[in-house]
Structures are given as structure tokens and as C-alpha cells.
Amino acid sequence: xxxxxxxxxxxxxxxxxxxxxxxxxxxxxxxxxxxxxxxxxxxxxxxxxxxxxxxxxxxxxxxxxxxxxxxxxxxxxxxxxxxxxxxxxxxxxxxxxxxxxxxxxxxxxxxxxxxxxxxxxxxxxxxxxxxxxxxxxxxxxxxxxx
Ligand code: HEM
Numbered sequence: 001x002x003x004x005x006x007x008x009x010x011x012x013x014x015x016x017x018x019x020x021x022x023x024x025x026x027x028x029x030x031x032x033x034x035x036x037x038x039x040x041x042x043x044x045x046x047x048x049x050x051x052x053x054x055x056x057x058x059x060x061x062x063x064x065x066x067x068x069x070x071x072x073x074x075x076x077x078x079x080x081x082x083x084x085x086x087x088x089x090x091x092x093x094x095x096x097x098x099x100x101x102x103x104x105x106x107x108x109x110x111x112x113x114x115x116x117x118x119x120x121x122x123x124x125x126x127x128x129x130x131x132x133x134x135x136x137x138x139x140x141x142x143x144x145x146x
Contacts, residue, residue: 032135033085035128036119042083043076048118058110062101082135094142103144112136 036042050072053063063071070091080087091097112133119129140146 032083032128032131033080036079036083036124036132037122039076039080039085039087041122041124042079042085043072045115045118045122045124046072046076046079048121049075049115052114052118053111056110056114059107059114062103062107079132083132094139095145098143099145101145105144108140108144 036045050068054060074089074091077087078089078091081089115136116129116133119132
């Protein structure tokens, strides 16, 4: 009796949960770059991010007068490279390009929030959103000029 419970109930359950975790780990292993929609998907996300920056009173002052086209190209290349894509970021280093801005924690978080919303708008899965944000965390001290 005990054995048939194991075979009829527990075994299928184990097989099912095993399959589910295989699917989940396969999704995690899919390249982040692919999940973001390759360079053109990333370019769309950055474009939507730019619209959000312009609307966001917490940060838009910092962006007045910038070369929007260049910012768009450089941020797209940077996110493409960071996500494992075949791009080469050719802009300035993060410390240099944010040196005189006195970026606050609130502003850093506001930009990250807008990036998440832009990814959401473009249908990027939450796991991929988090993986990209994780790649940006090491840039925090450079951008904050700490
Ligand atoms: C995760 C956070 C951030 C990333 C990945 C990031 C990335 C970049 C990149 C790649 C550039 C282009 C640099 C170049 O063209 O040489 C740039 C420029 C710039 N960033 Fe950020 N940034 C971040 C946070 C912020 C924040 C929080 C602010 C201000 C609120 C900010 C304001 C600017 C401005 C104004 C420029 C243009 C500088 C110029 O053209 O002189 N950034 N950023």
C-alpha cells in the first residue's frame, strides 16, 4: 500500500516539479540579450526610457541640452554589451560622463524605475528585467561619484 502511494502520487509529482524547474532554468539560460529583443528591442526600450525621462520631474533637469541621438546610441550599445550582445560601447566611462552631476540616490532609483517601466511597456519578462538591473548595480558608485 505504502509503495503504491509513492508510485501513484509522489512519483508523478516529482517528475512534474522536475520538469517545471527544467523549464524555468532553460528560461534563465536563454540569453538576456535575446530576451531583450536584441539590439533593435533594446533601442526601442531606450527610446521609451527617453520619453519617460523627459516627463520625470525628478531627473529631467539633468538631461537638458544633451545630444539625445548620441545618448540613445551610447546607452543602447552599453545595454546591448552588458546583456551579452555583439555590441561595443564606445561612449565615455560612467565616472567621467556623470562626474559633475551630483546624481542622488533618488535620481538613480528614478532612472532605474523608468528603465523597468520602459521594459514592461515592451513586454520584457520580469526575470529578464531583473537580470538587466542586476548588471547595472556595479555602475552605481561610478554614476553617484562615490
Ligand atoms: C543605471 C544608471 C545609468 C546608466 C546605465 C547610465 C548610462 C549612461 C550612458 C551610457 C551615457 C552616455 C555617456 C556618453 O555618451 O559618453 C550617459 C550619459 C548621461 N547620463 Fe547616465 N546613466 C545612468 C544614470 C544616470 C542618472 C541617474 C542620471 C541623472 C539623473 C544620468 C544622467 C546622464 C546625463 C545627463 C548624460 C549625458 C551626459 C553628456 O552627454 O554630457 N544618468 N549615461
